[in-house]
Amino acid sequence: MFCLRGCHKLISSSLMAAKPNRLHQIAGASLQGSAKKPRTLVIDSAMKEGFTKYADYLNALNDKRERIVKASRDVTIHSKKVIFQVHRISRGNKEEVLANAENDLANVTNQYMSKLVKELQGTDFWKLRRAYTSGVQEYVEAATLCNFCTAGTLLNLSEINASLLPLSDPSVEPLQINVLDYLLGIADLTGELMRLAISRISDGEVDYARKICGFVRDIYRELTLLVPIMEDNTEMKKKMETMLQSVLKIENACYSVHTLNHEEETLHKIDAEQVTSKKCRNRLHLMKFLTGKQLQNFLNFMCNLFSWH
Template identity: 70%
Template structure:
């Protein structure tokens, strides 16, 4: 009897402890299960959000590439229009080219601005940079033929401000794309200068030569500090070739002018576009 009482007391003493252990074990397993489920759900949500972000970015990149191509093709049309210029149709050609350039700004540049505004646009620079460079080339080409001066970056960006959403930070052309477009401008000026020489406009060709020299001289001071721009350094070589072609053409006319003049049909050294006296080479 005494032994049974002792055994009962021992069981009573052990039972609460076992129940406590079971309850503790159960609560720990539930906590672990809840915590694991919560972590997996968070990872899935984060992955889904990141996937949506990448999909949206890829779709935006496609739209930006399309806008850039439209800007490129229509800017080239402006450049081809300017190349039609002569002493007989200067005003007509420039008015048409400037009108076409304004159309590129209103229709295509504005679409690009809307796509890039409020986004991580620097991630898409490779997608839109070719179009912007071509636009810079066309705009600076028109400005030079109209006034004989360079359209600077601030003036160009000022024309883009009305296209931006006032509630957001304005999207502007960056310095690198402007300089790359400026480097391409020298090639168009070289073709224009040779065309003007063939038409007898020697003064204007020499003015172009001085202008292209100045651009090349200024860029040689900047490019050595642009360590991450392989494109710019490559275009500098092309720019030097353009300068040399213009110089050789002008020098040939200067040295053998008496042979050229009957063919050209003019000995007037005054530039029909700029109204400035002949420039010594």
């Protein structure tokens, strides 16, 4: 009995001594299993080359966009100078001012529009349209303003695109100004014509201002039929409101001058009639005191002196 109890104690003590060691072994094994093994990323060479090409394409496109923005800014600045040159026109220097404006416009085309054409030729124009649309609109405005002042007509889109063809390489697709940018430039043209009409009225050229008024009115009437059926007409609708204000300003100015001239003519006519009637009364009053030979001598004297019959 004593031996069995002793064996039981010995076995239990040995098990108690072995249990902590076993727990340490299990904990160590679990920690080793929970540690993450380093992973190696295997990249396919074809995929890497594809992403590299896309990155190079986007970098080149961004650089090209920056160059186009700078070229468009130069076109805008120098086209505005052409417009300012046209506004220096007056009665005495019309031919000289228009000749200088045409020379400046030719320089804009050859020096600055040529850069824009070279950057955009052979590419998708609509993809980069927002980068160059402001410069193209200003160029259209300057070209059409010069053409109206010299020829009295509207420069159409085909004529503008034809003038840009010599600037591009014949082997690639040339830059062609789209219809939307052309119409936006024409809308801006009406504002410049309004300023020109007001300045011509102040210089006494009322007939020329009336010609401008009819021209701007025709443009507005035609565009009111076209704009509602355009797909992307948000920007054009805003400019149509400004165009209407320009038309009203020209019409009001011409109407005011016409009314003023009519009133002045009426006043001059009334004054002339009053002066004539007064002279007649004085002559009749004088003739009452002259009779016979005295009246005949007086009439002969007046005829010889004033050639009055």
